[in-house]
Amino acid sequence: MSAAVWDPAHYLTYADERGRPFVELLTRVRAESPVDVVDLGCGPGNLTALLAQRWPAARVRGLDASPEMIAAAHASSSAAPQDVEYEVADLRAWLTRGEEVDVLVSNATLQWVPDHLDLLPDLVARVRPGGWIAVQVPGNFEEPSHTLRDEIAARAPYAGFTRDIAVPDAHDARTYAEALASLGCEVDAWETTYLHVLHGPDPVFAWVSGTGARPTLAALPGGVREAYEAEFKAALREAYPEGPAGVLLPFRRVFVVARVCEAGSR
Structure with missing residues (x-):
């Protein structure tokens, strides 16, 4: 399975909307x-x-x-230095290094890691006692923005190209809370549904094509991809009609912030 090439500029089209969950997550980390x-x-x-x-x-x-x-992160940092080090590294590979940190943040990432619930013990082990782990994942996989993507991709002629692509998936807040509590963490978990107001031509397609739908689109060759996009856009326009405020996109997010307890504190 080849990895999709990500487009930072496209991803940042809705930077403010995508950034709100990160800010909400960060406010609950009391390090x-x-x-x-x-x-x-x-x-x-x-x-x-x-x-x-x-x-x-x-x-x-x-x-x-x-x-x-x-x-893109290096370019942004060079333009406005923030004293941040950036590195190309896979999450699983980083876990094998055995490094320890005081705050570990994973924002809108774990949904791309298959069986990531099984990785929580390793993630917690990388946080020093008394430190914090903060995770946010999308929880909107039953929404038309995702179900329509998969339904259309399963049809001919697209299915032959999209059968083995990566698709995001995650759990609810209770599942993460119970998993982290069983690892000896003090847990704060919650869910928020944002109602994003989008504008412009096919704005929901513009949103998902920068994130969840990108591996699907990247797997389709020229000619086939354009036909898929036309079908997907039409279906999204029907599912998310424009109203007086614009196009409204409900987006459920799942949050969990946990403090790794010090030895003997439980």
Whole structure:
């Protein structure tokens, strides 16, 4: 399975809307003076910079498996230095290093990692006692923006190209809370449904083609991809009609913030 090439500029089309969950997540992390802070799946680095602003004395690192995203993060950091180190690194590979941090953030990343619930013990093990782990994942996989993508991709002639592509998936807040509590963490978990107001031509397609639908689109060759896009856009326009405020996109997000308890504190 070849990895999709990510487009930082496209991803940042809705930077404000995509950034709101990160800010909400960060407000519940009560670390005071962390030394090491890591953002796993940092994307183009625009949100990782907020970690450096929150904890200016910390060593802040952003890791992402996409060379394109890290290149964009380096470019942004060069234009406006935020004292953040960026590195191309896969989440699973980073776990094998055995590094320890005080704050571990994973924002809108774990949904791309198959069986990521099984990785929670390893993620917690990378956080020093008394440190924090903060995770946010989408929880909207039953919405038309996702179900229509898969339904159309399963039809001929698209199915032959999209059968083995990566598709995002995640769990509800209770599942993450129980898993982290069983690992000895103090847990705060919740869900929020945002109602994004979108404008412009085919705005829902513009949103999903920068994230969840990108591997599907990348798997389709020229000619086939254009036909798929036309079908997908038409279906999305019907599912998300424009109203007086614009096109309304409900987006459920799942959050969990956990403090790793110190030895003997439980």
